Amino acid sequence: MIWQNPWAFLGAATIAVPVIIHLLSRHNARVVQYPTLRFLPDARSAPVRRTRITDILLLAVRVAVLVAAVAALARPLWMTDRRRADLAQRVARVIIVDTSASMQRVAVGGERAVDAARQAARDGADGIASSLVIESAFVPSVLSGAVSWLETQSGRRELQVISDFQVGTIDSIDLRAVPPDVAVTLQRVGTGDSMSAPQPDRRARVAVIGPQDKRDEIAAVMDAAGVGTEAGPTRVDAGAASADTASAKVLIVFPGAQSYDEILRGARLVGAPGLADILVRLTHHPLMIALESDQTRLAAGDDANLVATRKGADAKMIAIGPPGRRDLLRAAEIDSGSRAQLVLFPAYDLASLASAATVRAAADAVAPSVPSGELSHEAIGDSVLSAWTRTAGVAHATREGSGDASDGRWLWLLALVLLGVEAIIRRRLQHQSPRQPAHAL
Amino acid sequence: MSALSAPVVAAIDDLEFAARLVVEGLRAGGHRSPFHGFSAEFQQHRPYRAGDDLKYLDWKLLARTDRLYSRQFRETTSMSVMLVLDSSPSMAYASDGVSKFASARVLAAALAYLISTQGDAVGLMSMTGDALTYVPARGGRVHLRSLLARMDALEPDAAWDAPRVIARSADLLRRRGVVIVVSDFYDAEQETQRELRRVRRRGHDVAMLQVMTRNEIAFPFTGDVEFEDLESGARRLVDARIAAREYQQSVEAFLSRVAQSARRDGFEYAIAPTDLPPERILREFLLRWNRTPVASRGGGAGG
Numbered sequence: 193m194i195w196q197n198p199w200a201f202l203g204a205a206t207i208a209v210p211v212i213i214h215l216l217s218r219h220n221a222r223v224v225q226y227p228t229l230r231f232l233p234d235a236r237s238a239p240v241r242r243t244r245i246t247d248i249l250l251l252a253v254r255v256a257v258l259v260a261a262v263a264a265l266a267r268p269l270w271m272t273d274r275r276r277a278d279l280a281q282r283v284a285r286v287i288i289v290d291t292s293a294s295m296q297r298v299a300v301g302g303e304r305a306v307d308a309a310r311q312a313a314r315d316g317a318d319g320i321a322s323s324l325v326i327e328s329a330f331v332p333s334v335l336s337g338a339v340s341w342l343e344t345q346s347g348r349r350e351l352q353v354i355s356d357f358q359v360g361t362i363d364s365i366d367l368r369a370v371p372p373d374v375a376v377t378l379q380r381v382g383t384g385d386s387m388s389a390p391q392p393d394r395r396a397r398v399a400v401i402g403p404q405d406k407r408d409e410i411a412a413v414m415d416a417a418g419v420g421t422e423a424g425p426t427r428v429d430a431g432a433a434s435a436d437t438a439s440a441k442v443l444i445v446f447p448g449a450q451s452y453d454e455i456l457r458g459a460r461l462v463g464a465p466g467l468a469d470i471l472v473r474l475t476h477h478p479l480m481i482a483l484e485s486d487q488t489r490l491a492a493g494d495d496a497n498l499v500a501t502r503k504g505a506d507a508k509m510i511a512i513g514p515p516g517r518r519d520l521l522r523a524a525e526i527d528s529g530s531r532a533q534l535v536l537f538p539a540y541d542l543a544s545l546a547s548a549a550t551v552r553a554a555a556d557a558v559a560p561s562v563p564s565g566e567l568s569h570e571a572i573g574d575s576v577l578s579a580w581t582r583t584a585g586v587a588h589a590t591r592e593g594s595g596d597a598s599d600g601r602w603l604w605l606l607a608l609v610l611l612g613v614e615a616i617i618r619r620r621l622q623h624q625s626p627r628q629p630a631h632a633l
Numbered sequence: 634m635s636a637l638s639a640p641v642v643a644a645i646d647d648l649e650f651a652a653r654l655v656v657e658g659l660r661a662g663g664h665r666s667p668f669h670g671f672s673a674e675f676q677q678h679r680p681y682r683a684g685d686d687l688k689y690l691d692w693k694l695l696a697r698t699d700r701l702y703s704r705q706f707r708e709t710t711s712m713s714v715m716l717v718l719d720s721s722p723s724m725a726y727a728s729d730g731v732s733k734f735a736s737a738r739v740l741a742a743a744l745a746y747l748i749s750t751q752g753d754a755v756g757l758m759s760m761t762g763d764a765l766t767y768v769p770a771r772g773g774r775v776h777l778r779s780l781l782a783r784m785d786a787l788e789p790d791a792a793w794d795a796p797r798v799i800a801r802s803a804d805l806l807r808r809r810g811v812v813i814v815v816s817d818f819y820d821a822e823q824e825t826q827r828e829l830r831r832v833r834r835r836g837h838d839v840a841m842l843q844v845m846t847r848n849e850i851a852f853p854f855t856g857d858v859e860f861e862d863l864e865s866g867a868r869r870l871v872d873a874r875i876a877a878r879e880y881q882q883s884v885e886a887f888l889s890r891v892a893q894s895a896r897r898d899g900f901e902y903a904i905a906p907t908d909l910p911p912e913r914i915l916r917e918f919l920l921r922w923n924r925t926p927v928a929s930r931g932g933g934a935g936g
Contacts, residue, residue, distance in 0.1 A: 221857035227723035229862045231883035
């Protein structure tokens with residue numbers, strides 16, 4: 193027998209209060225002044241009743257009625273063999289997918305670990321009666337929520353974690369929060385040296401626009417910046433405004449590019465917070481700080497150095513550079529149809545190392561940063577994961593899982609029967625009351 | 634006009650007024666006092682003279698002798714009635730706001746009023762504390778007022794000695810009269826009956842009005858009750874529901890015993906529940922008394 197609503201039993205405790213008060217109150221008999229005691233029987237023949245059997249029976253029946261009602265409210269469920277078999281078939285599974293930065297590693301086949309984990313999660317949830325997939329960059333923070341959800345489900349309860357299990361992802365102390373009757377499965381994805389180091393996502397892209405006759409120089413700049421891969425910045429035909437530039441987050445427009453003036457006309461002061469963040473990261477990039485080339489030195493960027501220059505009557509751009517030479521790199525914001533883009537206008541020569549440094553710094557500034565810890569390849573060993581794994585969770589039945597199933601109706605029926613018994617006993621006691629005297633008045 | 638209820642009559646502070654109300658209610662019903670003319674005695678015959686009241690003509694003698702004779706009575710003297718009022722603590726018990734003593738006092742006062750206004754003598758015998766409270770049997774309005782005032786001053790807290798009070802009341806009746814005892818008759822049952830019989834043997838008539846509350850007869854108590862005797866202060870704790878049956882049997886036996894004993898000894902007897910209007914109680918009491926044959930009273934008046 194299980195109780196699907198055990199809180200109902202609190203009602204039984206409060207029912208005892210009036211019963212106790214009734215029993216205690218019987219100790220004080222009331223005093224009545226009477227003309228004579230000669231007609232009263234001796235106290236021995238009319239003892240003060242404390243434990244008359246019929247009274248106890250009536251009290252017991254009444255208490256039984258209340259207990260049956262309270263038990264019915266607690267929604268009992270008698271666990272027959274059939275019900276146990278049905279519950280054993282039923283599985284409730286919660287799958288936690290690790291989406292931390294280390295899961296961004298790319299396998300040899302080109303699939304990121306997190307994508308493999310998501311697919312594994314979908315496979316794990318397929319065909320399960322009750323399942324829940326949770327994605328989190330910090331697995332321990334969602335364990336308690338996962339366990340809470342499992343407690344509302346009936347059947348065998350299972351917890352599955354899909355991760356690369358880098359050291360720090362989870363530990364045995366975290367798993368103590370999982371009840372012992374819940375099965376725990378730890379599935380590893382994206383492991384081993386086949387995985388590359390976590391790469392910053394540069395799909396936000398940096399576009400380079402230069403003079404048409406400087407294609408080779410542009411290619412050289414890309415190679416020097418070390419970002420000339422398919423996942424890297426888009427190489428734009430020099431001098432041409434291509435549709436590809438619309439998807440770039442940052443445009444670097446070198447002097448002589450055919451669309452230089454056009455882009456310049458659309459420039460305005462950087463206002464979008466995201467673009468300002470990119471600009472700050474750019475100016476704090478080690479390359480931009482330490483670079484010495486062509487006798488050009490960029491002062492360490494801080495807000496004091498970001499001084500708006502005046503172009504005509506409007507301040508449209510931010511000048512970056514040492515005092516006196518603030519025209520070396522200017523930054524502005526333009527619109528490309530649906531979104532704002534950051535535009536950099538370098539003053540230095542396209543083929544210079546400064547240009548390459550600017551391209552690389554811009555590309556890194558656009559990509560999200562990777563915590564250093566996530567760059568580690570050290571993972572939790574398989575033996576440890578095996579030790580943490582639990583199998584064969586016990587099947588449970590809960591109110592939510594059982595739907596409306598309850599054997600409480602039989603207890604309600606019992607309460608009704610007991611009410612009838614109580615009425616019969618009470619009527620019998622009333623009929624035993626003394627008759628009125630026959631003496632005529 | 635319906636009779637005033639017992640609580641209403643009991644609530645009237647002026648005992649004389651309450652008594653008058655009850656008696657006027659009785660008279661309105663046309664009831665004849667059984668006391669009036671009770672003690673008239675035949676003395677002799679004398680020849681009928683013109684002007685004699687025809688009701689005194691002896692018709693039987695006329696039929697026998699063809700002669701007219703008037704019956705001559707001894708000068709009608711007023712009858713003497715002694716009211717004995719129980720002032721024991723048990724009479725203090727009240728039910729529905731009416732105590733037995735208040736009810737008994739109204740009944741006694743009404744009887745005194747009725748007797749006095751019809752020309753008879755009425756006296757009072759009771760107790761206050763250990764001492765007898767005595768008002769001699771006399772007639773007249775002034776005496777009545779004095780008697781009612783004494784009655785009004787009584788309280789149900791005396792060391793009641795029923796045989797003594799009854800004996801003394803009979804002693805103080807100078808001529809043949811009536812002793813009416815208004816009491817619950819709880820005390821000294823045997824001795825009281827014996828004394829009443831002695832009163833009867835001395836030639837007086839005896840009437841008993843037994844005052845009881847409905848509670849004392851029906852015993853409507855339930856649960857654990859500790860009863861305290863109003864007279865002795867003794868206590869007894871009983872389960873009222875268990876005790877009720879035996880109690881009611883005892884009370885029925887007691888009331889039957891008193892009634893049968895009264896009937897056997899030739900006493901007038903009536904039970905006076907405190908929840909009935911006093912007028913109704915007295916009406917039934919007087920009706921029954923009027924219907925009682927003279928012979929059964931044990932040597933009644935001549936006529």
